[in-house]
């Protein structure tokens with residue numbers, strides 16, 4: 001199937017999350033013919049987040065609404081968006097940057113990798129077989145299936161705590177399973193957990209296995225201090241133990257750190273001229289919507305400097 005119009009774009013952006021779409025807004029507004037390639041829904045992880053409270057200017061907005069606003073903004077400045085799953089990239093000797101997808105091959109003068117990250121699985125028995133039958137990585141997508149049931153959220157970061165609080169809209173009780181004795185999440189979220197009578201933290205504990213025949217029935221937990229094993233009956237388990245970068249298609253084109261994140265500068269530049277990295281896929285400390293958007297803005301400027309160098313300005 002032909003999706004890339006067979007032409008050489010100015011800019012191809014892999015990933016339609018906040019970083020990719022912010023880059024598309026800057027590139028499109030600079031008059032560059034810009035293609036954004038997304039394999040799932042535009043918006044990335046943000047689109048599956050319920051409430052966003054820390055994106056400036058929008059004290060109360062859903063992830064889906066913010067993702068749609070980013071998408072419309074990019075389209076307004078002329079970006080094209082197609083769905084495809086990129087398998088590999090390359091930097092050709094003639095300066096063309098190539099992205100090979102499942103459906104088509106895309107060519108551009110510059111390539112921006114904004115493919116973000118995907119939820120990390122627990123890797124315990126029962127997780128794969130009960131996925132979609134009580135095991136979930138998206139409370140916004142699946143939370144409503146657990147009305148008046150007990151569920152668990154695994155992890156102690158912002159995601160686990162925020163989504164545990166979201167799940168209280170449906171669930172009769174939410175257990176947060178955390179491997180340490182202190183949450184990593186920001187204090188405002190920790191306070192909400194302390195104040196909520198239907199959220200309980202199971203400290204110092206890890207999931208050993210997920211039990212159930214045709215659907216999740218219980219978690220087997222291990223207390224890492226005492227070694228004790230206990231059974232926690234729940235109908236659903238939401239896994240939020242961090243994310244893995246979506247960089248499988250990068251191969252050896254760019255340097256990656258040991259976790260697979262791209263080693264790139266804050267202005268998006270990488271050791272390969274004409275290939276840039278933006279947002280969560282880049283090795284960096286802060287992974288926020290605002291910082292991904294900041295990456296996109298900085299890379300918009302870097303793209304223009306790169307085009308100046310190509311055009312001899």
Ligand code: NAP
Pocket residue numbers: 053054122154155156157158159160162178179180183184206240241242243285286287288
């Ligand atoms: P995260 O901050 O990396 O937290 C992952 C949590 O899972 C940690 O508590 C970690 O425990 C635990 N964990 C990791 N591996 C585990 C394992 N194998 N078994 C059990 N527990 C495990 O991930 P995140 O919460 O998804 O957040 C990712 C980034 O997005 C962060 O920068 C976060 O600030 C940001 N974010 C921000 C917001 C917001 O601003 N509202 C919302 C969501 C996410 P330890 O604490 O012991 O390491």
